[in-house]
Amino acid sequence: MESKNDYKEERFDSFLNKTIILSARNYFKKQMNIIDKERLMINDMDYSAILDDFATLNSSFLSTEDIDVSLQLKSALKSLSAIEQAVIFLLYDEELSQKEAAEILEVYSKTVSKIKIRAINKLKRYFKEDSENGK
Amino acid sequence: MENKSLYELGKLAQAGDDMAMLEIIERKKKMLKRYSFGDEDRYQFIILKLIEGIKNYKF
Incomplete structure (x- = not known):
């Protein structure tokens, strides 16, 4: 029973x-x-340098606990496309591996990697423009 | 509600018990959060589908 x-x-x-x-x-x-019908582009980039930059950005955000940075990051994330937001969320918030994120999103692991790089590049550009405008 | 199994909660929820429905959503919160990728619209969409699914489930 x-x-x-x-x-x-x-x-x-x-x-x-x-x-x-x-x-x-x-x-x-x-x-x-x-939203996201654009084709994925393969660019020759320095992956490790970009990731290091993002890690620095992330750690400074955590250590300062500055609400301005939090709002800035929020609006920066909104500038990303749906799939880019999803990849960033799964990899950095949920701390999943690329393989796990790929399974959830039903794409290849390599595609997740490309989207991640593209999203990080967009974020970098966003913060660069933002700081230039702030000067 | 906390002592009830998911199956029992599902039956109650299907019969119109809102508290049971909320308890099911609460128990699935972690998974809901993970699959909504931090997007509130997506989160609401999945909850709606979940409720729809429970209402139509053959117990």
């Missing part, structure tokens, strides 16, 4: 999980069709 209940519980739990995953993917696909 108990195992039957366990089976029902597991079945329902798995149904809920699948519903969440499929809904997220459907929403994401819709967004991709509307």
